[in-house]
Amino acid sequence: MKQIVISSLEETNELAQKIASLLQGDGLLCLSGDLGAGKTTFTKALGKALGIDDVITSPTFNILKIYEGDIPLYHIDAYRLEGLSQDLGFEEVFDETGVKVVEWYDYIADILPKERLEINIALDKDNRVFQIQAIGKKYEDMEEVL
Amino acid sequence: MKDITILAIESSCDESACAIVRNGKDILSNVVATQIEVHEKFGGVLPEVASRLHVEQISAVIDEAVEKAGISVGDVDAIAYTRGPGLIGSLHVGVQAAKTLAWAYHKPLLPIHHIKSHIFANNLITDLKFPLLALVVSGGHSEIVYMKDDSSYEILGQTQDDAIGEAYDKVARVLHLGYPGGPKIDKLAKGVEPSYKLPQPKTQGAFDLSFSGLKSGVLQFVDRCNRKGESYDDATLAASFQETALNEIMDKLLKAIDTVEVNQVLLAGGVAANSRLREKMAEAFSNRSEELILPPLWVCTDNAAMVAVAGYFAYKNKEFGDFSQSAKPSLKVLESQK
The missing domain is CATH 3.30.420.40 (ATPase, nucleotide binding domain)
Structure with a gap:
């Protein structure tokens, strides 16, 4: 477990940039944190770091948004799926090569691949605390150098 | 023909x-x-x-x-x-x-x-006269669109984070109002003074919109009250949220319209049914040359x-x-x- 305290949007961009390059075009990030913690903000920064030009907006309404680019970004928001266990077809998304970001991942924990980078974002006064937990070799190596 | x-x-x-x-x-x-x-x-x-x-x-x-x-x-x-x-x-x-x-x-x-x-x-209730400007506001979208003719489409500004309808839904959930949040907040806020101060949206693009910071502002407001044991009025909070969100839209729309020449301005999407938004649109366009189309709910x-x-x-x-x-x-x- 690693903890990183962030106090500005620039620092969010820097962290996203670092994570984006360590992912090397493929991987799963699971984000948690209250409404307004900054999950979508972080995903926007990550998308920018991946070279995606489109405006990345909240996927709450559509559940899944796909951004095509050299490295595709799959942005899932499970906010509306609380208390449901149904086949939503997300397994296919997790099999794709590209960066997959899941917000409110607890709600679909049973269908998520085991290996992933979990990031919890918490507000602490004016700062944001990123708690990063790696599961699996690739992600443990990432956590090491973050 | x-x-x-x-x-x-x-x-x-x-x-x-x-x-x-x-x-x-x-x-x-x-x-x-x-x-x-x-x-x-x-x-x-x-x-x-x-x-x-x-x-x-x-x-x-x-x-x-x-x-x-x-x-x-x-x-x-x-x-x-x-x-x-x-x-x-x-x-x-x-x-x-x-x-x-x-x-x-x-x-x-x-x-x-x-x-x-x-x-x-909108062509179902009037004849569309291009070029026109459309304000598209719904659960998944918030866009200011310029259409030169019936096959063109240019987004002048759009939400950089949450759609307006989504912000309504999330705020409604915090206030335990149920789904869909738009009509419930609209009803609760009717005639109520929007006296709580909430964060003003900030965006980079001149005509872009943002509702995520406002949504977080409402959440933090509620958290703060709960923490201090202070009470707050649901209707005043709903009205304050609505007024801030709609002012953001009107502000950007009126800035955008000055950059184009259009015959019509029209509303589209589910949030177009919002009564306060319609009031604001009618007021803003009462003295302007563009024809304002406010479509009925259906x-x-x-x-x-x-x-x-x-x-x-x-x-x-x-x-x-x-x-x-x-x-x-x-x-x-x-x-x-x-």
Whole structure:
């Protein structure tokens, strides 16, 4: 477990940039944190770091948004799926090569691949605390150098 | 000129709908089966529930639309359908139904962009006069769109984070008002002084919108009150949120309109039904030269008649699709035919 305290949007961009390059075009990030913690903000920064030009907006309404680019970004928001266990077809998304970001991942924990980078974002006064937990070799190596 | 009759299918979100419209104007039938009651229980749109109900409803909805129109599917000129954006599972149901009809009856297909449909819906109540500016506000979208003619589409500004309808839903959930949040907040806020101070949205683009910071502001306001043991008034908070959100929209719209010359300004999307937004629009445009179109509720909500109108213009512009195209949840306007 690693903890990183962030106090500005620039620092969010820097962290996203670092994570984006360590992912090397493929991987799963699971984000948690209250409404307004900054999950979508972080995903926007990550998308920018991946070279995606489109405006990345909240996927709450559509559940899944796909951004095509050299490295595709799959942005899932499970906010509306609380208390449901149904086949939503997300397994296919997790099999794709590209960066997959899941917000409110607890709600679909049973269908998520085991290996992933979990990031919890918490507000602490004016700062944001990123708690990063790696599961699996690739992600443990990432956590090491973050 | 020969009449053009379009059969259209819409299933991008809550509604399974089919309509038959002649010349982008005369509604022969417009059938909508809604899932709102089911979703109310869950506090939002659930994709699996949505697609399962669409499967159950779509055939009956098409049958009813054809019967009410008093024609046969063989009599229509083309089949229009919503290709995206929307919920993937829901979209597939409508796409399959449209392809099946087109295949069986040898009709051309017209893949339609959901937001374009919302804008074209206004042609059902008035004649669209291009160039025009559309304010598209819904659960999944918030855009200021400039249309030079009936086949062009330029986004001048758009939300950088949450859509306005989504912000309404999330704030409504915090206030325990239920789903959909828009009408409930609108009702609660009516005539109430918006006296709580909430953070003003900030964006980089001059005409862009943002509602995420405001949503967080409401949450932090509630948290702060709970922590300090202070009470707050739900209606005042609803009114304060609504006023801040709508002022953001009006501010950007009025800035954007000064950069273009248009004949009409129109509202589109589900949030167009918001009574306070309509008041603000009427006030802002009372002394301006542009004609203001405020569509009635039945034009703003998801239905298939609007897809048929967009289909009519697509037919005239020969924007046909083919059978290889599938649903595209993140569809962009300019790629709807690709």
